[in-house]
Amino acid sequence: MPRIIKDGAVIEDSWKGRLLDLESYNNAVASGEAPAADIAVQLEPGEEPAAIEGDLHAIPMVAIHFPVFTDGRGFSYARELRQRGYSGEIRAVGGFIRDQLAYLARCGVNAYAFDGNVDLDAALASLGGFSDHYQADVLQSEPLFRRR
Amino acid sequence: MYVYDQIDQRIIDDRVEQYRDQTRRYLAGEISDAEFLPLRLQNGLYVQRLAPMLRIAVPYGMLSTRQLRKLAQISRDYDKGYGHISTRQNMQLNWPLLEDVPDILAELASVEMHAVQTSGNCIRNTTTDQFAGVAPDELEDPRPWCEIIRQWSTFHPEFAFLPRKFKIAVCASETDRAAIHAHDIGLELVPNASGELGFKVLAGGGLGRTPVIGQVICEWLEKKHLLSYLESILRVYNQLGRRDNKYKARIKILVKAMGVDAFRERVEQEWQALKDGPTTLTDAEIERAKSYFTQPDYQTLPADADNTALQALLSENTVFARWYQRNTLPHRVDGYRIVNISLKATGYAPGDVSDTQMETVADLADAYSFGEVRTTHQQNLVLADVASDDLLAVWEKLSAMGLATPNIGHLTDIICCPGGDYCSLANAKSIPVAEAIQERFDNLDYLYDLGPIDLNISGCMNACGHHHIGHIGVLGVDKKGAEFYQVSLGGHQGKDASLGKILGPSFEQDAMPGVIEKLLETYVELRTDEEQFLDTYRRVGIDPFKERVYAQDH
Numbered sequence: 238m239p240r241i242i243k244d245g246a247v248i249e250d251s252w253k254g255r256l257l258d259l260e261s262y263n264n265a266v267a268s269g270e271a272p273a274a275d276i277a278v279q280l281e282p283g284e285e286p287a288a289i290e291g292d293l294h295a296i297p298m299v300a301i302h303f304p305v306f307t308d309g310r311g312f313s314y315a316r317e318l319r320q321r322g323y324s325g326e327i328r329a330v331g332g333f334i335r336d337q338l339a340y341l342a343r344c345g346v347n348a349y350a351f352d353g354n355v356d357l358d359a360a361l362a363s364l365g366g367f368s369d370h371y372q373a374d375v376l377q378s379e380p381l382f383r384r385r
Numbered sequence: 386m387y388v389y390d391q392i393d394q395r396i397i398d399d400r401v402e403q404y405r406d407q408t409r410r411y412l413a414g415e416i417s418d419a420e421f422l423p424l425r426l427q428n429g430l431y432v433q434r435l436a437p438m439l440r441i442a443v444p445y446g447m448l449s450t451r452q453l454r455k456l457a458q459i460s461r462d463y464d465k466g467y468g469h470i471s472t473r474q475n476m477q478l479n480w481p482l483l484e485d486v487p488d489i490l491a492e493l494a495s496v497e498m499h500a501v502q503t504s505g506n507c508i509r510n511t512t513t514d515q516f517a518g519v520a521p522d523e524l525e526d527p528r529p530w531c532e533i534i535r536q537w538s539t540f541h542p543e544f545a546f547l548p549r550k551f552k553i554a555v556c557a558s559e560t561d562r563a564a565i566h567a568h569d570i571g572l573e574l575v576p577n578a579s580g581e582l583g584f585k586v587l588a589g590g591g592l593g594r595t596p597v598i599g600q601v602i603c604e605w606l607e608k609k610h611l612l613s614y615l616e617s618i619l620r621v622y623n624q625l626g627r628r629d630n631k632y633k634a635r636i637k638i639l640v641k642a643m644g645v646d647a648f649r650e651r652v653e654q655e656w657q658a659l660k661d662g663p664t665t666l667t668d669a670e671i672e673r674a675k676s677y678f679t680q681p682d683y684q685t686l687p688a689d690a691d692n693t694a695l696q697a698l699l700s701e702n703t704v705f706a707r708w709y710q711r712n713t714l715p716h717r718v719d720g721y722r723i724v725n726i727s728l729k730a731t732g733y734a735p736g737d738v739s740d741t742q743m744e745t746v747a748d749l750a751d752a753y754s755f756g757e758v759r760t761t762h763q764q765n766l767v768l769a770d771v772a773s774d775d776l777l778a779v780w781e782k783l784s785a786m787g788l789a790t791p792n793i794g795h796l797t798d799i800i801c802c803p804g805g806d807y808c809s810l811a812n813a814k815s816i817p818v819a820e821a822i823q824e825r826f827d828n829l830d831y832l833y834d835l836g837p838i839d840l841n842i843s844g845c846m847n848a849c850g851h852h853h854i855g856h857i858g859v860l861g862v863d864k865k866g867a868e869f870y871q872v873s874l875g876g877h878q879g880k881d882a883s884l885g886k887i888l889g890p891s892f893e894q895d896a897m898p899g900v901i902e903k904l905l906e907t908y909v910e911l912r913t914d915e916e917q918f919l920d921t922y923r924r925v926g927i928d929p930f931k932e933r934v935y936a937q938d939h
Contacts, residue, residue, distance in 0.1 A: 285624060307423065307506070309546025313623045316543050320658055334420050336407060343542035367399045369392050371536040373663040380663055381392065381536070382670040 240357055242338075243326075243348040245364060247357045250350065252277070256300055259284050272296050279330070282310045286317045293323045301346070303331040312344045319345035319375045335360040339367065345375035386447045386757060387532045387677045389497045396540070397494045400501060404428045405487035412484065427507055427545065429500025430486055433809050439478045439486060440503040441493060445513045445531040445555075446474035446760040446767075450747040453758050455496040457743035463489050468743070470728060470736040472800060472851055473510050473552070474760045475503055479807055501539060506547045508538035508619070513555045514562040515761040518678060519769045521717045525574050525582055527557035529674035530611065533666065537612045544619050548626035549634035551619070552591075564762065566590050566598045566882035567854055569636045570618060577605045584611060588618060588648070589640030592848035596884045597637040602649045609666045616664060617656040621648070681755040681770055686720020689773050698777060707829065708780050711791040713771075720773050724754070726766040726783060727790040727798065731823040734816045735801040736764030745786045753779055762851075763800055765793065794837045796905075797823045800851055804844030804861065805868070811844035813861025813868035818842055818897050825898035835905060836917045839878070854878040856919050857904060858885040859897070870897055874904070874930055875922045886927050889935055900934055907933045 241250045254275030257265060262278040265271035271278075272295035279300040280286065289296065299318055301311040315327050328348040329341055335355060342364055351357075373380040389397070404424070411421045425432075429440040441456070448456075456476055460468045463485050469477040481489060493499055502509055511534045513527045514520060534553060538544070544551070554563040557574040565571030571587035584606040590599025606614055622636045625643070640648045689695055699706040713722040726746060728736050738746075746766055750758045753775045754768040761767055766788075771779055783789040792798045799822065802808065804815030819842055826832060841855030852858030858873040870892050873885030892900050905918075907930050912921045922930070 282628075306420070307546055308628055309506075309544070310624055310628075312543045312546065313620050316620075334416075336416075336420070336424055337546075340540075340542040340545055366403050367540070368395045370542075371396075371539055372541055374542050378663055382673070383663060383667065385390070385392070385670075385673070 239350065241328075241348055241350045242357055242361065242364075243328075245361070247361065252298060254297065256298075259288060262289070266292070277326075280311075280314055282308050286314050286321065286323075290321060293318070293321055293325075296323075296325055298326040298328055298348075299323065300328045300330045300350075303329060303333040306333045306337060312340060315341065315344040315346045316375065335363045338363040339365065343370065343372075343374035343376055386449060386528075387444075387674075393536075394494075394497070397497070397499050397501075400428075400499065400540075401487065401490045401494050404490060408484070408487050423505050423546070425483075425486075426505035427502055428486070428490065429503040430481075430483065431504060431809075432483075433479070433807055436480045437483050437486070438803075438807065439481045439489065439500060440471065441468075441476045441478070441498065441500050442503050442510050443475050443498075443760050444535050445511055445517070445528055446515050446762075447528065448758045448760065449496075450750045450756045450758065452496045452498055453743050453747040453750070455492065455498070457740040457747070459489055459492055460743070461740045467737050467739045469734070469803060470738065470760050470764045470766070472762045472764065472802070472849060473503075474512050474515070474762055475510055476760065477803070479803070504550070505545075506549050506551075507545050508541065508547075508551045508553065511535055511538070511553045511555065512563055512762055514558055515759050515763075515767050516562065516714070516723055516769065517557070518680075519716050519718075519721075519723055520558050520562075521715055522559040523557055523717070524559075524576075525557050526675070526678050527555040527563075527574065528678045529671070530557075530572070530574075530608075531555055532674050532677070533611070533670070534615070537615070537664075541619075543616075544623060547619070547623055548628045549631060549636075551622070551636065553615075561878070561880045561882075564851070564854060564878040564882070566880075567592050567596075567851070567878065568599060570615065571599045572611075575605065583607050584614075586614065586618075589637040589645070591635050591637040592851060592853045593635065594632050594846040594848075595635075595637065596848070596853040597641065598882055598884065599637075600640060600645045602645065602652060608671065609668075610660060612666060613659040613662060613664045614652075614656055617652045617659055620655050621651050625651070683718045683721065683770070684772065686718075686772060686774070688719040689722070692720070692773055695773050695776075702777075705777060705780055708784075708789055708791040709776060711795070711833070712789065712793045713776065716770070718770075722771050722773055722776060724768040724771045724776070724779060725761075725793040726768065726788050727793055728765050728788070729792055729798045729823070730787050730790045731797065731827055732820065733787070734803070734806075735799050735819050738766070742786050742788060745782060746788070749779055749782055763798065765798070791829065792832060794839075795832045796826055796835055796838045796840055796901075797832060798840075799823065800839070800841040800855065802843050802849035804842075804850075808844060808849075810847055811861060812846075812863040813844050813870065814894070815842045815844040815850060815859075815861055818859060818861075818870060818894060821894075821898050822901055825902065835909070838918045839876075840901075841876070851878070852876070853884045854882065855885065856922070857901065862891055864891065868894060870894065872900060872904075872934075874927055875919070877919055888927065889931055903934045904930055 587599035843850035876885030
């Protein structure tokens with residue numbers, strides 16, 4: 238079983254359901270299969286969270302794909318999902334890099350499945366490293382100026 | 386100016402350690418070049434033609450003398466003893482070693498400085514009026530707002546991997562000295578119908594390959610909503626901005642493609658979710674930011690017109706008088722002047738300042754200007770609060786260090802990027818062109834007769850030298866491997882901003898001083914008594930200039 242980072246720890250990936258692209262997911266919705274507890278959906282860059290807004294209460298996992306780490310659209314997608322009240326797993330998948338973990342976490346991502354060989358135990362250090370942040374984010378709902 | 390508390394300091398210290406570890410992993414081969422690229426860029430480090438270049442942030446151009454002395458020391462210890470002021474009011478070092486950068490950042494952090502987000506596809510240093518707080522035409526001090534934006538944009542988790550770089554400028558005065566129309570977002574403090582100040586928000590301006598004047602997307606925004614509104618704009622841009630072509634990735638292309646009304650609508654839609662949320666500014670935070678930008682302890686002094694000693698001095702000492710007239714400006718408080726320190730002496734690259742010059746300026750600021758110095762986007766320095774009775778002493782010391790060239794706002798006060806001598810992006814050298822023009826036009830009487838002229842030179846389409854908004858703009862272009870220069874006329878950076886129009890075919894480097902001379906002769910012949918260069922150009926258009934420059938020699 239592949240190993241991933243989830244909720245701040247390296248674990249064996251326990252996801253056993255299906256992970257559908259948006260088109261397949263929409264087909265599954267049309268056929269009455271989805272939403273379901275064993276069907277997750279993967280958003281590509283350009284596929285905004287509004288597309289699955291109505292099902293967020295019932296989708297167990299949303300994967301956000303980073304084909305290249307420099308494409309930062311997924312940061313906003315994660316943020317928008319949490320802003321819409323999504324409380325399930327948001328998993329970053331693809332070519333993002335370890336040095337983006339802290340920003341991804343602050344945007345609402347809580348699981349990370351890297352492409353390729355990454356030293357996951359070493360990468361955990363990149364989830365933290367900063368004692369405080371100026372902005373409100375998913376982990377800290379109050380900006381620093383409301384806490385000074 | 387703003388002073389870090391323990392939290393600000395810790396965040397910057399954390400950043401130094403983060404980058405130290407990233408540099409270590411890069412040098413150990415654990416991070417690829419491609420992955421290291423945005424990490425080093427967002428810590429200010431470019432790899433340039435001859436060496437790396439480190440761009441140090443000078444937030445909205447404010448420096449304490451302690452900071453300026455630290456920059457002098459760093460330039461001496463880690464570089465070749467000079468720095469370069471950029472058109473984003475930052476300071477660039479041309480020769481640091483990649484391995485030394487973590488130590489340089491630690492030195493900077495010891496004086497509350499950094500190189501965060503001075504490059505890369507993220508929100509850059511916010512710029513403003515270099516005369517903030519002292520300009521007679523100011524409605525409100527813009528610096529507290531710049532500091533609020535600085536904190537909000539620093540390590541914003543959502544906007545570190547934007548389609549392209551993102552620049553914000555703030556104007557709070559009648560004359561726009563921050564070129565807000567040429568920014569991704571321009572903010573202008575304006576009153577509403579009942580006289581309350583709020584922000585007019587412009588978006589989609591920018592220079593570069595496709596210069597565009599920003600468009601208004603909000604006529605008046607209540608101050609407390611500033612950050613949530615900015616966040617909404619950035620969120621729309623981050624999601625919809627083009628990523629397939631770096632030359633079409635700036636927000637200006639998105640605004641044009643969507644149309645300003647559709648863009649505004651989408652921003653408003655995002656804003657409905659963020660408005661009145663936790664990012665809404667509190668009165669306490671606004672007051673806290675303002676508390677760092679209070680007036681210094683001014684003395685009660687006579688106005689310059691009533692200062693008989695000063696007036697006598699000005700009539701006796703014509704060289705001093707010339708500097709007083711050209712390089713100092715009226716201050717909002719009687720008996721004080723704003724002193725511009727020209728970094729445009731002939732023979733030196735525009736905007737370059739040596740370690741000893743920095744230290745001289747720091748000494749002068751401590752003695753005569755409340756210990757603060759500013760950098761300007763015209764690549765000069767400013768002492769903002771000099772008592773008129775101290776001007777002679779300041780002038781003498783500046784003169785001794787080559788810092789009193791009386792050319793502020795005139796032809797030889799050239800804005801110029803580092804160009805092909807340093808920059809790996811450049812198509813052509815820019816510094817030798819600036820120097821040749823400065824040499825040709827070193828007659829001050831002629832320079833003053835010409836009146837104010839902005840001459841801006843960029844070595845490539847990226848337009849770091851702001852050539853599009855120079856009254857005369859010069860752009861280095863590559864023609865089959867040879868360096869040529871394209872000239873444009875009629876650009877302007879004020880509230881009536883305009884983009885320059887291309888004169889015609891480009892010129893060889895040697896021809897440039899002669900071309901500028903013909904343009905100036907044309908202006909002198911055609912001007913009416915009251916007209917400055919831009920006025921004449923706007924009245925007569927480009928044709929008379931074109932005819933003169935391209936006329937066949939007899």
